[in-house]
Amino acid sequence: MAGRISWGLADQAVSSLTNFVVGVYVARELGVTAFGIFSLAWVTYGVLLNVSRGLGTDPLMVRFSGVPDVVWRAAAARSAGTALAVGLTAAGACLLAGLVVGGEVGAAFAALGLVLPALLLQDSWRYAFFAAGEGRKAFANDLVWGVALVPAMLLAHWHGSVVAFLLGWGLSGAVAAGYGCVQTGVYPRLSAARGWLREQRDLGPRYLVENVSNSGGSQLRMYGLGAIAGVASVGTARGAELLLGPFLAVLMGLSLVTVAEAARVVQRSPHRLREFCFLLGGGQAGAALLWGLALLLLLPDAAGEFLLGAVWDSASELIVPATLGLVGASFCTGAATGLRALGAARRGLRSQLAASAAYVTGGLVGAAVNGALGSAWGVAAATTLGSAVWWFQLHRGLREHLPDETRTP
Secondary structure, three states: HHHHHHHHHHHHHHHHHHHHHHHHHHHHHHHHHHHHHHHHHHHHHHHOOOOOHHHHHHHHHHOOOOOOOHHHHHHHHHHHHHHHHHHHHHHHHHHHHHHHHHHHHHHHHHHHHHHHHHHHHHHHHHHHHHOOHHHHHHHHEEEEHHHHHHHHHHHHHHOHHHHHHHHHHHHHHHHHHHHHHHHHHHOOHHHHHHHHHHHHOHHHHHHHHHHHHHHHEEEEEEEHHHHOOOHHHHHHHHHHHHHOOHHHHHHHHHHHHHHHHHHHHHHHHHHHHHHHHHHHHHHHHHHHHHHHHHHHHHOOOHHHHHHHHHHHHHHHHHHHHHHHHHHHHHHHHHHHHHHHHHHHHHHHHHHHHHHHHHHHHHHHHHHHHHHHHHHHHHHHHHHHHHHHHHHHHHHHHHHHOOOOOHHHO
8 A cells, every 4th residue: 555655746846846847837928817717727627637538537536446457458548538528529619708708817727728638637547556556657658748738838938928838738748649649558548438328327426526526626716716807816726725835745645545455454454444534634633734835834935926926925924824725635535435445426425515616715705805815815715514414424334334234434
């Protein structure tokens, strides 16, 4: 388990580092307002990524972790085909939205649409590798993306626009997506997407709604923040997220492998699942607090200005509420991992819908009160409430799953 988790952390370190570098580079090059436009496209990508995961890779992680290679290869091809189908469908929607909206924002969404299929396919390979217990291949795939980003960002810098940076980021991801086919010797079966959705209909739709309500909540908060306080406020909020990027690398790296590991705990020692989830959530919460304190006490203004340029002054004011929001989110992910491992999709869906509703409400009410700073405090309060909902549902799910003799007090 330690080895598999280590590869998960290493892979996410590469992925998050490249995302961090891209975000910092774009923030420095474009300024607050243009970076806000870039961030709107970025959060939209996050929503569509979670659509792909809910329908394709989440069922793969739950049902095809640790299975024989021949079974895994067939499932990975169908899951990847589903991700590609989602990407093609979403690409059409983004291109249409770009034409309708027009201007710089519309151009950014059109550029996102052009690269979406490759980006979602690359992500599906990562999850397939972790389902097979081969995190080192996911690490290598993200490393290829990181290397390809170097010339792509240099070309984008030469052009100097939001569209150029989005295309550079997406096309370098396409290189990694192609390399994933080489690594697996498997090609995405686009024609099998409908069959995969039918076979996973008891999990996929619920995971879809759960994932989209999570990332969609973030998207609605950003859209609402932009409408209420201006696009520059979106850049400020995204800048604060970038400051927390190294911790998010840990959080997301663990998420790549913890569902598979929790599923193994359920198979072997189901009475230990609650302990596993509590240690997972508590450990992440402690790391979030330490990182927030490090930013507050050890990061000088000069270093912050070097990283984020004009975005630093406003983003630095959000460090405390953003850190507290991550503490709450850490406990949420601990409980969510346990519900995924139990296959309790209905309870997970209830939890996510309640938590997302609180997130959007807190973020928008806070934005109306005090712009980006008020939105950050509203989100911090909402995630604390959401963690209580998640743990209540995990408790109920364990009571349903465990026989009387293995229930913990």
